[in-house]
Amino acid sequence: MTRLLDAWQDWECPNCHLTExxxxxxPNASRMHNCPKLHGLTAPLVRTGSDCTLVAxxxxxxxNGETQRRGDDGKPYMAVRVERADGSNDVVVFPxxxxxxxxxxx
Amino acid sequence: MPWTDSSPTSRVFAQALKNPLTESTQGxxxxxxxxxxxxxxxxxxxxxxxxxxxxxxxxxxxxAVASTGFNTGTWTTTNEVTDATNWxxxxxxxxxxxxxxxxxxQTTASTMAFAAANLAxxxxxxxxxxxxxxxxDSTITAGTVAKQGLCFNYFxxxxxxxxxxxxINWDATGIFKFTN
Numbered sequence: 001m002t003r004l005l006d007a008w009q010d011w012e013c014p015n016c017h018l019t020e021x022x023x024x025x026x027p028n029a030s031r032m033h034n035c036p037k038l039h040g041l042t043a044p045l046v047r048t049g050s051d052c053t054l055v056a057x058x059x060x061x062x063x064n065g066e067t068q069r070r071g072d073d074g075k076p077y078m079a080v081r082v083e084r085a086d087g088s089n090d091v092v093v094f095p096x097x098x099x100x101x102x103x104x105x106x
Numbered sequence: 107m108p109w110t111d112s113s114p115t116s117r118v119f120a121q122a123l124k125n126p127l128t129e130s131t132q133g134x135x136x137x138x139x140x141x142x143x144x145x146x147x148x149x150x151x152x153x154x155x156x157x158x159x160x161x162x163x164x165x166x167x168x169x170a171v172a173s174t175g176f177n178t179g180t181w182t183t184t185n186e187v188t189d190a191t192n193w194x195x196x197x198x199x200x201x202x203x204x205x206x207x208x209x210x211x212q213t214t215a216s217t218m219a220f221a222a223a224n225l226a227x228x229x230x231x232x233x234x235x236x237x238x239x240x241x242x243d244s245t246i247t248a249g250t251v252a253k254q255g256l257c258f259n260y261f262x263x264x265x266x267x268x269x270x271x272x273x274i275n276w277d278a279t280g281i282f283k284f285t286n
Contacts, residue, residue, distance in 0.1 A: 028229045028271050042275050060263025064113045067277055068262065078262025082270065090270035095239065095259035096116035097277035100123065101215075101285035 010048035013037075020045060030090070035080075039071025043080045044090060051085040069094035108161040109237040115260035116238075117167035118282045119174045122256045126243075141249035149220065149256070150203050152245035156225055156274065157197030158187040158236040165238065165258045175251035176242045189231035193272065198225055199244070200281075210286070219280030220256075226273040233267045239274070241281060257282040 011020040015037035022031065031045040038056050046052055059068055059076040068076040082090040109115055118127075126143050134145075144151040155176070163180045166173075173179025176196065188195050200222035210216025227233075238260040246254045259281065265272075 028227075030226065030271055030273060032224075032275075044271075044273075057263075061110055061115070061260075062113075064115075066114050066116060066260075067279055069275075069277060076262070079265055084270075088269035089267060090272070091265055091267050092273045092275050093236075093261045093265050094275055095261050095277065096114075097219075097279045098116040098118045098257035098259055098282035099279075099285060100118050100283070 011045035012048045013043065013045050013054065014050075014052065015043070015054050018045065019048070030092075032092075038080060039073050039075070039077065041069065041071055041077055041080055041094075042092060044082060044092060046082060053083050055081050055083065057081055067097040067099060107164055109163065109165060109260050110161060110263075112165050112260075115165065116258065117165070118257040119255050120168050121171035121174055122254060125171075126254075127256070140243070140246040140251075140254055142245055142247045143243065144245065148205075149243060150205060152243050154200045154203060154222070154241060154256070155197040155244045155253075156200060156239045156241055157181075157195075158193065158233065158239050159185050159258075160187050160235050161237045161264070163238075165260075167258075171254065172251050174242075174255040175246075176240060176244070176253035176255065178251055181240050181242075181255065187233055187236040189227065189233055189272075192228035192231040193233060196244070197239070198227070200225060200241075215285045217279065217283050217285050219283040221276065221280040224273060224275050227271060229271075230269055231267060231272055232269060233265070233272050235264045235266055236272075237261055237264055 035043040057079040059078040080092045162185045202223040204221050241257050242253050242255045
């Protein structure tokens with residue numbers, strides 16, 4: 001008799017508590033969502049039970065009209081960080097868009 | 107001047123605009139495409155890499171073409187930020203590239219944008235103080251400059267990762283764009 005194993009991974013957002021269940025993904029693969037508790041920014045889901053926090057990081061430099069990701073609060077954000085209790089972290093960065101022409105922001 | 111003093115901080119290289127991005131306005135009789143650049147598929151066929159850099163670079167969109175390639179001008183490997191395994195020197199290649207027209211009306215601008223899938227490291231990595239990235243055509247192997255830069259994109263400040271994942275989530279309007 002062959003026993004078939006049904007494996008899965010559980011994901012959650014510690015901020016908005018969205019949960020997902022997926023088939024096992026490759027190591028270090030990320031699941032993203034637009035987090036309503038993180039100004040609507042694209043943020044990673046973490047493995048369920050992870051001891052971590054998600055924080056949105058405002059742009060550290062002046063904008064000068066450049067195109068930069070903004071949250072639903074209108075502020076420019078440059079990253080979302082996952083800070084873990086063991087000192088490790090993940091980061092999702094939001095680079096500016098390079099533009100040419102009227103109103104392109106460059 | 108470094109990223110933090112440049113303005114604007116995300117720009118298309120003027121020399122990339124001239125050739126290859128708008129080269130077709132002159133035609134190959136008047137201006138030869140960069141060596142080994144794809145004559146049929148352009149940047150959608152070429153390998154476009156993204157390399158990370160610290161704040162010691164001096165991003166200059168008006169730089170001479172010879173100074174816009176990866177490991178030339180200010181974009182040398184001494185200023186590059188790498189991980190030994192999962193974001194090595196030279197950077198990582200973009201996937202799912204598009205170059206598409208969107209929007210526009212009699213009263214609003216249209217945009218022609220180069221976009222690609224979000225880019226993540228190959229696994230757990232450690233990156234210290236990456237301030238921005240150089241987007242370059244790795245298929246261009248010779249001529250005035252190899253691995254010619256197309257644009258550079260600022261991260262808004264220092265970005266570091268310790269034993270985690272590093273993901274670039276491109277702006278919804280594209281990596282670079284032309285607006286009329």
